[in-house]
Amino acid sequence: MQKRIIIVPPPEEGSSLIDFLSRTLNVSKKNAKKIIDARRVYVNNHPIWMAKHRLVLHDKIIVFNESFHATHNFPILYESNEFLIINKPYGILSNGKCSVEEIIQNNRHTKEIKAAHRLDRDTSGCLILAKNPMAKEIIIQTFKTSKVRKIYLALVYGSLNAKELRIKTPLDDLPAETIITTQQANKKASFLLISITTGRTHQIRRHLASIGHPIMGDYTYGTGHPLVKEIPPVPRQMLHAYKITFSLPSLEQITAMAPIPRDFYEYAALLGLRIYPNKINHL
Incomplete structure (x- = not known):
């Protein structure tokens, strides 16, 4: 894997990531932004997607080439003749260009494998892929009948103490339900176990933001929280698809x-x- 490693020198301390890359790589800011958006830049071994991220003296910057994700082997959590469940890293799309779907298709030399659902780019965890069109249709119908149980883990801003909190605020004029149990909490943050029975766009992120406890690292719904400036820089969006269980028409139950x-x-x-x-208290 080709990459370039750069150590931030004294004159660049305090520079924004986009300005630093533009000067160091001798590219326009527009192209520097594309490199950052492609999740090809790591700072001190953590992927950084914020163009305005401020650099510190002696930060280690790694810039990977365009084929960074091309041969990535994702951890397999479950596999059968019909389905594949992998542990998706954050910072990569579920489907589309340079996605989990495309990489697995290339690695396995088949275009039939398709992501059966989607996780947000910056959410990690369980992702189901179907190995053929019939298998994908089975998953789609299973999701529609709410026969899928999805459990997530999240770190959120502020102290949220909930033995079982149910948020039923409709999203996009559709029913939505998010069930939350607090695992640990202090004044700065809470560690949550979350279950959803519906799958609306950004459901967990929107529901948590609506009650004043957005997910840490969520730069769409969480930037305005007063604790953002009081805690250490967040390495990523702190949302992880921890467990998924679903039943097939044959009544076989699959868990990953x-x-x-x-x-x-x-x-x-x-x-x-x-x-x-x-010690996680499962829902």
Whole structure:
């Protein structure tokens, strides 16, 4: 994998990432922004997608070439003749150009494999792919009948103490329900287990923002929270598709679980929270 490693020198301390890349790579700001948006830039081993991110002296910048995702092998959580469930990293689309779908199609030399649903670019975790059109249709119909159980983990701003909080605010004039149980909380942050029975666009992110506890690192719904400037820089959108369970027409039940990402543990610790997988209170 081709990459360029750059250490931030004294004259560039405090520069924005986009300005630094423009000068260092000798490209326009427009092209520097494209490189950042393609999730090809890492700062101190963490992907950074904020063009205005301020650099610190001796930061380690890694810029990967355009084929960065081309041969990525995603952790497989479940596989059968019809389905594949992988652990999607954050920073990559579920389908479309340079997506999980495209990479797996290329790696397996078949265009039949399709993402059966979508996770947001910056959400990690369980993603189902169908190996043929019939399998994809089965998943689509299963989702429509609410026979899919999806559980997420999230770190949100502020103290949210909920044994079981149900948010039923309609989204886009459609019914939506998000069920939340707090695992840990302090004044700065809360670690949540979340279940959804509907799958509206950005449902979890919108529902949590609506009650004043947006997901950390959500730059669409969470930028206005007063704690944003009081806590350490967020490495990513802190939302992870932890577990998925669904039943097939044959009545076979399939379950997959994506391990809690390392950055969740590390960032939670910075906030004074401790994550113990064996102590998560499942819904």
